Amino acid sequence: MYKLNTPSLLFESSRPGRSTAIVPGSDVPERPLDSLIPTEHLSPTAPGLPELGELDIVRHYTNLSSLNMSIDGNFYPLGSCTMKYNPKRNERLAGLPGVSGLHPYQDESTLQGMLAILFELQEMLAEIAGLPEISLQPAAGAHGELTALLCAAAYYRDKGEKRTKVLVPDSAHGTNPASANLAGFQAVTIKSTDKGLVDVADFEAHLDDETAVFMMTNPNTVGLFDPQIKKIADLLHARGALLYLDGANMNAILGQVRPGDMGADLMHYNPHKTFSGPHGGGGPGAGPIAVRDFLGPYLPAPVVARNTDGSYRLDSDRPKSIGRVRAYFGNVGVLFRAYCYIKSQGPDGLKAVSDHAVLNAN
Numbered sequence: 084m085y086k087l088n089t090p091s092l093l094f095e096s097s098r099p100g101r102s103t104a105i106v107p108g109s110d111v112p113e114r115p116l117d118s119l120i121p122t123e124h125l126s127p128t129a130p131g132l133p134e135l136g137e138l139d140i141v142r143h144y145t146n147l148s149s150l151n152m153s154i155d156g157n158f159y160p161l162g163s164c165t166m167k168y169n170p171k172r173n174e175r176l177a178g179l180p181g182v183s184g185l186h187p188y189q190d191e192s193t194l195q196g197m198l199a200i201l202f203e204l205q206e207m208l209a210e211i212a213g214l215p216e217i218s219l220q221p222a223a224g225a226h227g228e229l230t231a232l233l234c235a236a237a238y239y240r241d242k243g244e245k246r247t248k249v250l251v252p253d254s255a256h257g258t259n260p261a262s263a264n265l266a267g268f269q270a271v272t273i274k275s276t277d278k279g280l281v282d283v284a285d286f287e288a289h290l291d292d293e294t295a296v297f298m299m300t301n302p303n304t305v306g307l308f309d310p311q312i313k314k315i316a317d318l319l320h321a322r323g324a325l326l327y328l329d330g331a332n333m334n335a336i337l338g339q340v341r342p343g344d345m346g347a348d349l350m351h352y353n354p355h356k357t358f359s360g361p362h363g364g365g366g367p368g369a370g371p372i373a374v375r376d377f378l379g380p381y382l383p384a385p386v387v388a389r390n391t392d393g394s395y396r397l398d399s400d401r402p403k404s405i406g407r408v409r410a411y412f413g414n415v416g417v418l419f420r421a422y423c424y425i426k427s428q429g430p431d432g433l434k435a436v437s438d439h440a441v442l443n444a445n
């Protein structure tokens with residue numbers, strides 16, 4: 084493959100007189116530039132663009148693109164959580180004109196297909212989580228954490244309860260305490276045992292009536308499933324506090340067990356780790372959240388809702404909502420890939436995904 088060792092700038096490769104295409108001369112009279120553009124916007128000199136042949140330009144950009152770390156060329160070695168397989172089928176589907184050509188400012192009546200997809204995605208994510216209320220708005224896992232904690236804060240404000248603390252195990256991803264702080268809580272670290280699980284004695288010593296939430300990743304960031312989760316949830320609930328499940332490692336438990344059934348009250352998904360969203364390259368992400376019914380009213384508005392006649396709408400009439408956390412209604416391109424992935428796997432396929440993910444991780 085053609086490869087430059089050090090990619091030069093297009094300006095450095097420029098040679099006067101080179102061009103990419105030869106077009107026939109104009110057969111309409113030329114109009115002076117200042118009759119088309121106000122003179123104050125005209126530069127006295129031409130911009131001095133590089134002059135290159137078409138192949139030079141194609142090779143330049145192809146070479147630059149191959150310098151990026153990419154899952155097409157390399158194994159992506161980020162963390163226990165990360166999805167290692169992004170089916171090209173989902174990329175092709177996301178590129179269909181009916182999907183990629185949509186604009187969020189279109190009238191709702193012309194977005195019905197996409198709204199139906201997003202509604203069904205909400206239902207599937209609720210089923211997988213075992214938690215009924217979903218927001219697709221957050222733009223990343225960390226953003227989902229913040230959003231869910233803001234919902235918890237609104238819930239306690241509404242109840243007139245002063246809860247200031249969020250407990251976080253010392254094995255947690257750094258975004259957990261950061262989100263707790265950003266949401267206005269004090270993050271309190273809970274020790275792990277020498278086996279790498281939550282030290283329940285230390286947890287109980289810190290759990291009090293000012294505790295709002297305990298944030299737990301399960302399997303945790305060292306890759307261990309913590310079987311104490313149900314006991315921890317019961318202890319929290321007895322004190323009126325909530326259990327947050329950081330869903331970054333959901334690919335290890337998909338279809339095996341549901342966070343809601345283990346006692347979690349709120350959680351986020353990372354579609355780029357679980358449902359074939361693109362990872363790496365700094366593109367847009369998504370971090371949908373799932374919460375229990377009593378937290379549903381606080382979710383960001385709008386959510387996708389179904390009308391009685393079977394059509395869909397963006398429901399913004401939610402007086403207790405914490406408001407928007409992102410423009411429009413989420414990063415639809417990423418959410419759409421998650422939809423394709425879940426639909427193409429089906430319930431048995433998702434279970435097989437987690438079987439294989441655990442086997443591979445081990």
Ligand SMILES: Cc1ncc(COP(=O)(O)O)c(C=O)c1O
Pocket residue numbers: 162164223224225226255256258259300304329331332353368370
């Ligand atoms: C356990 C855990 N929680 C949260 C996050 C944050 O997710 P995101 O990178 O989507 O913001 C990560 C990311 O690596 C993670 O591993």
